[in-house]
Amino acid sequence: MSETNELKVREKQEVAPSAELTKPGPVFTPHVDIFETDNSLTLLVDMPGVKADDLNVDLRDDILTLTGDAKPSLATPGEKIYGEYETGRYYRQFSLSEVIAQDKIDAKLSDGVLRLTLPKVEKATPRRIMVQVD
Amino acid sequence: MIYRTLFGAPGRRFGASLKELEEMQQRMDRLFNGFRDRSAGRVGVGAGVFPAINISEDTGAYYVSAELPGVTSADLEINVTANQLTLAGERKISKEAADARYHRREREAGRFSRALALPGDIDADNVKAGLADGVLTITIPKAEKAKPRQITVQ
Structure with a gap:
């Protein structure tokens, strides 16, 4: 991927949640980058319009859930005369295959991008078992 | 007389009504498309140019907003002329460690x-732009002559 390619507009993907929602409004799937190094798993999630207080990262039973609400107060004042995108909730779930050190999870939100670092649990040092021969 | 009104130039009448029907169909299509878009609460991708924008207005100004996650103000250039706004920039994605193995790249x-x-x-002199949480908001005040003026009846 070259650095200077032209960006194309992509329509936000709206998701139909499995359970019925109690709150009205659209739910979108944020775009993510996921990469892994030897000792951690990192997720970069595009969530424009979401403030740190409205972002929820939840990890239980190896299911990572990301929820973020774009504040409607960020919408511009006045009467809408032209629209190409909508705002609402971002929601995405991942099933993790690695064991994560839950207490060391680091989440940073800057310019509408969430950077979530999930450190892996250090593997137990391999033990070599000597087979005794009688 | 009666004959002429009822059957006179039937071909022309028929042709005219077909055209009318066509026009009506087009109008209906437009109407229904409008309804469908509105009920879904969206206008679609519109121009198909990045970034997607929303525009609103009140009596004093236009407000343009765009979602630009990960774009810093240094990478953004906004220019205004008489009645045109240009928005240009670059979205950069930081380089990660060399040993990073990507699972997803969206x-x-x-x-x-x-x-x-x-x-x-x-x-054009008083255009303001702000970038917060990945959302760009541009406030463009209307020119004095373009603002609505209330006229008091004497």
């Missing part, structure tokens, strides 16, 4: 540029 980096003509004259 975020995109690249340049973008968009020009839009505003419906009325603007006060």
